[in-house]
Amino acid sequence: MNTRPWRKNMSLDDEKILNVGSGKQFGPEHAEALVRIEHLSKKYVQRRPLTRTEFAVRALEDANLTIRRGTTLALVGESGAGKSTLGRCLALLEAPDSGEIWFDGKNLPRLSRRELFPMHRQIQLIFQDPTSALNPGMTAEEIIAEPLAIHREGTKAQRRERARELMEQVGLPASLERKRPLEFSGGQRQRLAIARSLALEPKLLVLDEALSSLDLLNQELILKLLADLQRIHSLTYLHISHDLRLVSQFADEVAVMHEGRIVEQQPASELFTRPLNSYTQELLAAMPSLESICAGRLA
Numbered sequence: 413m414n415t416r417p418w419r420k421n422m423s424l425d426d427e428k429i430l431n432v433g434s435g436k437q438f439g440p441e442h443a444e445a446l447v448r449i450e451h452l453s454k455k456y457v458q459r460r461p462l463t464r465t466e467f468a469v470r471a472l473e474d475a476n477l478t479i480r481r482g483t484t485l486a487l488v489g490e491s492g493a494g495k496s497t498l499g500r501c502l503a504l505l506e507a508p509d510s511g512e513i514w515f516d517g518k519n520l521p522r523l524s525r526r527e528l529f530p531m532h533r534q535i536q537l538i539f540q541d542p543t544s545a546l547n548p549g550m551t552a553e554e555i556i557a558e559p560l561a562i563h564r565e566g567t568k569a570q571r572r573e574r575a576r577e578l579m580e581q582v583g584l585p586a587s588l589e590r591k592r593p594l595e596f597s598g599g600q601r602q603r604l605a606i607a608r609s610l611a612l613e614p615k616l617l618v619l620d621e622a623l624s625s626l627d628l629l630n631q632e633l634i635l636k637l638l639a640d641l642q643r644i645h646s647l648t649y650l651h652i653s654h655d656l657r658l659v660s661q662f663a664d665e666v667a668v669m670h671e672g673r674i675v676e677q678q679p680a681s682e683l684f685t686r687p688l689n690s691y692t693q694e695l696l697a698a699m700p701s702l703e704s705i706c707a708g709r710l711a
Contacts, residue, residue: 486653488659
C-alpha cells in the first residue's frame with residue numbers, strides 16, 4: 413500500500429531518487445533537541461524611495477522551532493516568509509530583536525561576543541550560490557583551511573593535510589587543491605563549500621537553498637553526499653528550501669513558515685499525508701506531480 417499519495421504518479425526511477433537519505437533507524441521524535449527557537453522576532457527598518465519615510469518590515473514574528481539532534485529539518489514556505497532570516501539568526505550572522513535561540517543548552521542571544529566566538533565553529537552556513545560565497549582568488553586548499561587558521565587550529569602543514577582529507581570526503585580529488593573556484597563546475601563548487609563548512613567539525617549545518625542552483629543529477633549526488641556525511645559525522649541539518657518535491661526526498665521533519673511564523677512542524681511522513689494547517693494544505697496542493705510536469709512539457 414502506498415502511504416505517500418504524492419508519489420503515486422512516479423516511476424520506479426523516481427522512487428529510487430526519492431529514497432535518497434532514507435533508512436534511518438529511528439524517528440525524529442525520539443531524538444533530543446539540539447536547537448530550540450522560542451518566540452523569535454526580527455524586523456528591518458527601510459525607507460520609502462520618494463518620501464524617505466521609514467517603515468518596518470517584519471521578517472520574523474514570534475517564531476518557534478525545534479531541531480532534533482542528528483536529524484534533518486526542512487524549513488519551507490514561499491519567498492519572503494522569513495526562512496533565510498531565521499537561518500541567518502541561527503548561524504549568528506543576524507541578531508534577533510527578541511526571543512531565544514537555545515543551541516546545545518546555551519541561549520545564544522544572551523552570550524557575550526567573547527562567548528559567541530567559539531560557537532561559530534559549531535554552526536556553519538552553506539549558501540545557495542557557492543560562486544559568490546567562495547573567494548575567487550583563493551585555492552581550494554586555502555578556502556577549506558581558512559576557518560582553521562581563523563580559529564588557530566594546527567600548523568600550516570596540518571591545515572593543508574586537513575583540507576586535502578576533506579576534499580576527498582566530499583568527492584573532490586586532493587590533486588585539485590591548487591585550483592580556484594571558477595575552475596570547478598557548479599556541483600564541484602558546492603562540494604567545496606561543504607568541505608569548508610566541515611573544517612571545524614560543526615554540529616549543525618544550515619543549508620540555505622543549497623541545492624536550488626544545481627541540475628537534477630547534481631542535486632541527487634549532493635543529497636547522497638549529505639546523507640553520508642550526516643551518518644559519518646553525526647551532523648544535524650536545517651535545510652531551507654521552497655521545493656517541496658525535493659524536501660520529500662530527505663527530510664525527517666518539515667516546518668512550514670508563513671509571514672514570519674512557523675505555522676506547522678511535523679514528521680515528513682505526517683505532514684505530506686495529513687497536513688494540519690490550511691496554508692500547508694495550499695502549498696501541497698500547488699506542488700506539481702511528475703505527470704503534470706511531463707504533460708506541460710509535451711504540450
